[in-house]
Amino acid sequence: MQPSDNFVGSIDQGTTSTRFLIFNREGEPVASHQVEFTQIYPSPGWHEHDPLEIVTSVETCIEEAVQKFEEQGHTRSSIQSIGITNQRETTIVWDQETGEPLYNAIVWTDTRSQAIVAELKQKPGAAQLQKLCGLPLSTYSSATKLLWMLAHVPRVKDAFDRGTLAFGTVDAWLVYRLNGGVAANVFVSDSTNASRTMFVNLETLRYDERLLDFFGIRGKVHLPRIVPSSDAMGYGVVASGALAQVPIMGCLGDQSAALVGQKGFSPGMAKNTYGTGCFLLYNVGDKPVFSTHGLLATVAYHFGGKPVYALEGSIAVAGSGIKFLQNNLNFFQESKEVNDLAYSVEDNGGCVFVTAFSGLFAPYWIDDAKGTIFGITQYTQKGHIARATLEATCFQTKAILDAMEKDSGHTLSELAVDGGMSNSDLAMQTQADLISIPVYRPKMRETTALGAAIAAGLAVGLWRNFAELRDINRSGGAVFEPQVPRQESATKFGQWEKAVQMSRGWVGSKRTEQGGAIDTNGETYAQAKIQDLPPRKATHFSDNFLISDMIKSSTYNTTVNGRARVSIKEIKVPPSPVRTAIGSVLGDLDDADEEDLFLELRKVEILQRLRKLQKRQSNCY
Numbered sequence: 266m267q268p269s270d271n272f273v274g275s276i277d278q279g280t281t282s283t284r285f286l287i288f289n290r291e292g293e294p295v296a297s298h299q300v301e302f303t304q305i306y307p308s309p310g311w312h313e314h315d316p317l318e319i320v321t322s323v324e325t326c327i328e329e330a331v332q333k334f335e336e337q338g339h340t341r342s343s344i345q346s347i348g349i350t351n352q353r354e355t356t357i358v359w360d361q362e363t364g365e366p367l368y369n370a371i372v373w374t375d376t377r378s379q380a381i382v383a384e385l386k387q388k389p390g391a392a393q394l395q396k397l398c399g400l401p402l403s404t405y406s407s408a409t410k411l412l413w414m415l416a417h418v419p420r421v422k423d424a425f426d427r428g429t430l431a432f433g434t435v436d437a438w439l440v441y442r443l444n445g446g447v448a449a450n451v452f453v454s455d456s457t458n459a460s461r462t463m464f465v466n467l468e469t470l471r472y473d474e475r476l477l478d479f480f481g482i483r484g485k486v487h488l489p490r491i492v493p494s495s496d497a498m499g500y501g502v503v504a505s506g507a508l509a510q511v512p513i514m515g516c517l518g519d520q521s522a523a524l525v526g527q528k529g530f531s532p533g534m535a536k537n538t539y540g541t542g543c544f545l546l547y548n549v550g551d552k553p554v555f556s557t558h559g560l561l562a563t564v565a566y567h568f569g570g571k572p573v574y575a576l577e578g579s580i581a582v583a584g585s586g587i588k589f590l591q592n593n594l595n596f597f598q599e600s601k602e603v604n605d606l607a608y609s610v611e612d613n614g615g616c617v618f619v620t621a622f623s624g625l626f627a628p629y630w631i632d633d634a635k636g637t638i639f640g641i642t643q644y645t646q647k648g649h650i651a652r653a654t655l656e657a658t659c660f661q662t663k664a665i666l667d668a669m670e671k672d673s674g675h676t677l678s679e680l681a682v683d684g685g686m687s688n689s690d691l692a693m694q695t696q697a698d699l700i701s702i703p704v705y706r707p708k709m710r711e712t713t714a715l716g717a718a719i720a721a722g723l724a725v726g727l728w729r730n731f732a733e734l735r736d737i738n739r740s741g742g743a744v745f746e747p748q749v750p751r752q753e754s755a756t757k758f759g760q761w762e763k764a765v766q767m768s769r770g771w772v773g774s775k776r777t778e779q780g781g782a783i784d785t786n787g788e789t790y791a792q793a794k795i796q797d798l799p800p801r802k803a804t805h806f807s808d809n810f811l812i813s814d815m816i817k818s819s820t821y822n823t824t825v826n827g828r829a830r831v832s833i834k835e836i837k838v839p840p841s842p843v844r845t846a847i848g849s850v851l852g853d854l855d856d857a858d859e860e861d862l863f864l865e866l867r868k869v870e871i872l873q874r875l876r877k878l879q880k881r882q883s884n885c886y
C-alpha cells in the first residue's frame with residue numbers, strides 16, 4: 266500500500282464537544298464527526314461531565330466518521346493508528362477492581378476546591394511546589410479536585426481506604442476504556458497530560474514523592490504510568506467497534522496538540538487556542554522556564570528523547586463566555602452569531618466584562634473574583650455585552666503576552682491562532698488591535714486534532730520527521746493586521762486592568778449587621794497582628810496595575826512565604842497607572858515571591874478600605 270493510501274484517526278475530546286477526524290498524509294481531514302455532550306453545573310462554580318458519556322461520545326464519533334469515510338470509497342483498514350487529544354486537568358476516579366467511575370468528572374473550570382487550596386497554601390512546602398511541577402496551587406490542577414473528592418465523596422474515600430482508587434485525567438480514562446477497561450488494564454497517561462496534575466516533576470517527568478507527600482496520596486492512589494506523547498506500544502489497541510484492533514499511538518493534552526498542529530516546533534514559536542478556554546503556549550525548548558509573571562511551565566510535547574517545554578498562559582473563559590450569552594442569556598441560537606451581534610454596535614459602549622466565572626487564571630490568578638460587568642447604563646445593548654465578552658479574552662491574551670515577554674525576554678512578531686472562537690473575525694481583529702502584532706489564522710482550524718494525528722502518524726511511520734510536515738496547512742490562512750494606534754489600545758487595556766482589580770474579593774463577601782458591605786478577607790486582615798519589626802533594608806516594589814481610590818498607609822508588617830518579614834510603609838498612587846510601595850524587608854525575597862508580595866500589598870489596600878468604611882459607618886450611626 267502507498268503511504269498516500271494511509272490515514273490516521275484523531276479523537277479530540279474537548280470541554281464542549283467530542284470529535285473524531287480521519288486525516289490523510291497531506292494533513293487534510295477527509296471525514297469527521299462531532300457531538301456535543303452534557304455540561305453539568307450542580308452549584309455555582311461547579312462543573313462536571315459524566316465519564317461514561319465522554320466514552321460514548323467518542324465511540325459515536327468513531328462509528329459515524331468511519332461510516333462517512335467508507336462512503337467515500339476508503340476502507341477502515343487503511344487507518345493505521347489513532348491519536349487522542351483531550352481537555353486537560355479534568356479529573357476522573359474509578360475503582361480498579363470494577364473499572365467503573367466513582368463520581369462525575371470534575372472539570373478543569375470547577376472552583377469547588379477553593380477552600381482546600383486556601384488551606385494548602387498555608388502548609389509548609391507550598392511555596393516550593395511550582396518550582397517542581399510548574400503549576401501554581403489553584404483550583405485549576407487535578408490535585409485539588411482529587412482532594413475534594415476524597416474529602417466529600419464517601420465512595421471515593423472507601424476505594425481509597427481499600428487501596429483500589431484509580432485516578433486519571435481524560436486521556437488515561439479514554440485509553441483505559443477504549444482498550445476494554447479492567448480486562449486489558451492499560452493504565453497510562455502521556456507526559457503533557459500528566460504534567461497538569463501537580464503530581465509530576467517537570468524535569469524528570471516522573472511522579473515526585475515530595476509532591477505526592479504534600480497532597481497526602483503517596484502509595485495510596487493508583488496513578489497511570491507516564492508514556493511519551495508519541496509511542497508505538499504504550500497505549501494499547503482499541504478493543505471493539507468500527508476501529509477494533511487499531512493501535513492508539515499518540516496522546517497529547519489539547520493545548521499541546523494545538524502547538525504541534527500549528528507546527529510550533531522551534532523555540533520562540535507560539536500559538537493561542539480560543540476554545541472553551543483560551544491557552545497561549547510558547548515553545549521554550551528542552552528546558553522548562555519557570556515564570557515569575559503568572560504563567561505556567563508545562564510540557565509542550567514529548568516525542569521520545571528529550572521533552573520540549575512551553576510557557577503557558579491559561580485563560581479559563583473564551584468560547585464558554587459565548588456559550589453563556591447563548592444558553593443562559595438567550596442572546597442567539599448559535600455561537601457563530603456572536604460575531605454579527607458584536608458588529609451591530611460600534612464599540613463596547615463603555616462595558617468591560619471580566620469573565621471570571623472560575624476566578625481569573627493567568628496572569629492574575631485571582632481566586633476570589635467572579636464574573637462582573639462594569640459600565641452598564643441605560644444605553645447598554647446586547648451588542649455591547651457581546652463585544653465586551655469577546656474583548657475579555659483578547660485583553661487577557663494581551664496581559665499574558667506582556668508577561669511572556671518579561672519571562673522570556675522575547676517579543677512575538679505574530680500570533681498563530683485556532684479554536685472555535687477564532688472563527689469570529691471581530692474577535693481576531695480586536696486581538697490584533699490590542700496586541701499590536703498581526704494575528705495569523707490557518708485555513709484548516711482543526712489544529713488540535715491534527716496535532717494528535719501527527720503524534721500517532723509519527724509513531725506509525727506515516728511521517729518520518731517534522732520536515733515532512735512542512736507543507737501541511739500552509740496556504741489559505743487569514744492575517745489580521747493591527748488597525749488602531751498603540752496609544753488607543755493601551756488606554757482600553759488600562760480600563761480592563763482597572764476592572765480586573767475592581768473584581769477582586771467578591772467571593773466570601775458578606776453584609777454586616779450594620780448593613781455595610783464588609784469583605785470577610787478584610788476582617789481577617791484587620792485582625793492581623795501588626796508587629797514592630799526593625800527594618801533591615803529599604804526596598805522599592807512597583808506594579809503596573811491601577812488602584813483607583815487609594816492609598817496612603819501607616820506601616821503594615823507581615824510575612825511573605827513564611828520566610829521574609831515585610832514592613833510596608835507607604836503605597837503611593839501617582840496619576841499614572843503605576844503604584845509604588847515603599848517598605849522594608851527582613852529576610853530574603855526573590856522573584857518567585859513577587860506574587861505573594863503583591864498579595865500582601867493587596868491586604869494593605871483592603872485594610873485601608875475597611876478603615877475608611879468603618880469611619881463612614883461610625884459617621885452614619
Ligand SMILES: Nc1ncnc2c1ncn2[C@@H]1O[C@H](COP(=O)(O)OP(=O)(O)O)[C@@H](O)[C@H]1O
Pocket residue numbers: 278279280281282539540541542583584585586587588600601602603604684685686687688689
Ligand atoms: N463562529 C464562532 N464564533 C465565536 N465562537 C465560536 C464560534 N464557533 C464556536 N465558537 C465557540 O468555540 C467554543 C468551542 O470551540 P472548540 O475549539 O471546539 O472548543 P473545545 O475544544 O473546548 O470543545 C465554544 O465555546 C463556542 O462558543
Ligand SMILES: O=P(O)(O)OC[C@H](O)CO
Pocket residue numbers: 279280281351352353354373518519520539540541542543
Ligand atoms: O477545552 P479547551 O480546548 O478550552 O481546553 C481545555 C484545556 O485543556 C484546559 O486546560
